[in-house]
Amino acid sequence: MLDLPIGGQPACTEEPGSVKHMDTGNIVWTTPSKDHNGSMPIGNGDVGLNVWMEESGDLLFYLSKTDAWDENACLLKLGRVRVSLSPNPCVAGANFTQELDLATGTIRIQASAGNQEVTLLIWVDANRPVVRVEIDSTVPVEARAGLELWRTSTRARDKQEAACPIGLRTPHEQELVYPDTILPTTEEAVLWCHRNRASCWTANLEHQQMAAWAKTGHDPLLDRTFGGFMRGDGLVRDGDCGLRTKSGQTRIVLAIHPLTAQTDTVDAWIQALMKQASHSDATPLDAALQANTAWWRSFWETSWIHVSGTPEAEAVSRAYELQRFINACGGRGAFPIKFNGSIFTVDGHDQEKVYDADYRRWGGGYWFQNTRLIYWSMIASGDFQMMQPWFDLYVDALPFAMARTKACFGISDAAIFPETMTSWGAFHNRNYGYDRGDLEPGLSENTYIRRYWQGVIELLAVLLDTYDVSRDPSVLRDKLLVLAPPFLRFYREIYDGLDEDGCIIFKPSQSLETWHDAVNPSPDIAGLQWVLDRLLALPEDEISHELRTEWSEFRRRLPPLPTRTDAIYNHTRVLPALQYDHLANFENPELYAVFPYRLFGVGKPDLEVGRATWKARKIKRTGGWCQDAIQAALLGLTDEAAAAVVKNLSDRHEDSRFPAFWGPGFDWVPDQCHGSVACVALQRMLLQCDDGAIHLLPAWPKDWNAEFKLHAPNRTTVEGSVENGKVIKLKVTPEHRSQDIIVIDPA
Secondary structure, X not given: OEXXXXXXXXXXXXXXXXXXXXXXXXXXXXXXXXXXXXXXXXXOOOEXXXXXXXXXXXXXXXXXXXXXXXXXXXXXXXXXXXXXXEOOOOOOOOEEEEEEEOOOOEEEEEEEEOOEEEEEEEEEOOOOOOEEEEEEEEEEEEEEEEEEOOOOOOEEOOOOOOOOOOOOOOOOOOOEEOOOEEEOOOOOEEEEEEEOOOOOHHHXXXXXXOHHHHHHOOOOOOOEEEEEEEEEOOEEEOXXXXXXXXXXXXXXXXXXXXXXXXXXXXXXXXXXXXXXXXXXXXXXHHHHHHHHHHHHHHHHHHOEEEEEOOHHHHHHHHHHHHHHHHHHXXXXXXXXXXXXXXXXXXXXXXXXXXXXXXXXXXXXXXXXXXHHHHHHHHHHOOOHHHXXXXXXXXXXXHHHHHHHHHHHHOOOOOOOOOOEEOOOOOOOHHHHOOOOOOOOOOOOOOOOOOOOOOHHHHHHXXXXXXXXXXXXXXXXXXXXXXXXXXXXXXXXXXXXXXXXXXOEOOOOEEEOOOEEEEEEEHHHHHHHHHHHHHHHOOOHHHOOHHHHHHHHHHHHOOOOOOEEEOXXXXXXXXXXXXXXXXXXXXXXXXXXXXXXXXXXXXOOXXXXXXXXXXXXXXOOOOOOOOOHHHHHHXXXXXXXXXXXXXXXXXXXXXXXXXXXXEOOOOOOOOEHHHHHHHHHHHHHHHEEEEOOEEEEOOOOOOOOEEEEEEEEOOOXXXXXXXXXXXXXXXXXEOHHHHHHEEEOOOO
16 A cells, blocks of 8 residues: 655545545435425435425335336335324424434434424444334333325326336236235234236237247246335334334334345245344344444445535535435345436426326336446446446346347347346337337337447446456456357347458447437447457456457457548547438437547547547537536546536436435436436546556646545555645555556646
């Protein structure tokens, strides 16, 4: 480890930079909230809460889980809980504070009036699947905790509510919402579940010419059961859905144990839940809270960026921290983070229609274009554990994808995934289409995603960066080298035509969702060049001779990136494709050669090509999944990058009280790709790594100060401080990597 003082300053010996800043980043409210729009998020990576206290004095929270998929493959809430206290501490004129404590991942609410002071501590155990609500009062209080369910009968979703149906066989069918069930229990507790007695899985596969897989594969939805078990010491049943104190108490501890499982019977699910609850409760509460705090401390010590110097810089700093917190609250479950709300959706209105907390625009599927941005932001912050669910989504669905590629395209040992897909890798039926005519199997009626395949290349790029930084052999062995061979084989086999120079012709093709008719699209070519060069640079013993030969030949036959040189000014820029027509969206495909595929950028020989491409881009905007902020940072365009980051991280949802609930934008609230774009850009403004070099401050505003710790290739961490455009403290681990540091003076 190297402690490198710069400019005569001593090495930093204080506690880790993130932890010492945590209390300044906490969110504190001094009044209760009017409704669900005033909720705060907390979670343990799998179980999440939206917490608020109403002006009535009632504590409410939505309960969510990352794997609560219903019959239609929509991600539902588990329910809502209301806790009422008597006497009510939130009478008129009472003192009130509600604080999100980032260092411990908890919410603390304090209310006092007269001689009564009540403290509520709400937390989701970082190490166990349990929610705790601890209530302490200076005078005895009576309490009631009630479960509130809104799925009480079978009903049909309207067409807007079910905008992207996964399993409907015709456009005239409707998705059905099924009710939850309150279950009997002998304990003083509330027990409930939602059990899928139907499933859209078979209809989805049969509609897409995959009936054979439907007969042999595993239905992930049928009999999936999710719900919870609520109890507390000294609490007794109060009706079917409530608990209450027998008499006044000064301390009340409520526990909620959620579970999702596929079981043969409801009784089997109940047995599994009771076993889980007993295991979680076996740890003393104080020890569990201490371990929870330790987990969060470790998380914050892994990485941080604290920015100061201007009001805009401080706003960016807080928003970056809160977005990373939201990722941690929902990023360690069985499934990836949902781009359209994560697990923190609440009731909302869309196009003048009001929907419950289960609604999210674009439904239950995964959009690669949006989801990827969440995970790009986790590499430099070292949050590798949270990346695994996203990688596993594709690894687990790979057998299905290979079977579909064989059945639909006639290509063996190859695989492709659609840009918008179900959790098992299929199209949504609506995207696949109902009036398909003579459209080939495997191609969607939806032209926006018909040949949008480059997502699998970008997934390999994310894996390559993850492996470069973490050096985790399982990422290479169990993820990258499992997915790369079938993905690359699909591209090699589906495009078998050659031009007069012996290069592959990518036709018919498209350039992202923007140019639907294209030849040699830049994102695909840039991605294949970037990924193949890096795969072939892996050590000889990591790749078989057969694969190395196959990939070397494929790389040799790739066409050059489509470019155009201005005859007057002699500026060369990248084009969206060699040929392109039918403009249909507002992306800049040519800039994929900057991000995600870093062919042009700071420290690279053709930086001006990237900058000329940026200057000539057709779409100039930020917000949502737009990547201008990231691409500007990678090109060393400081002012443009900073302006886009500030705009993104200032553009909150106007109805939400929590300052890092973005959206709805293109997606839904909270919009996870919107915040993630800004996080990636801020990281790249501070640090960029390619070809063994570590560039510091490649796009950093001179009037922004910073303390940071970020992760770089070869298990390197770079920790330092920046003041007035100068690096004044720097610690590089391991020590020998300090020789690779290149500090760029801000303009």
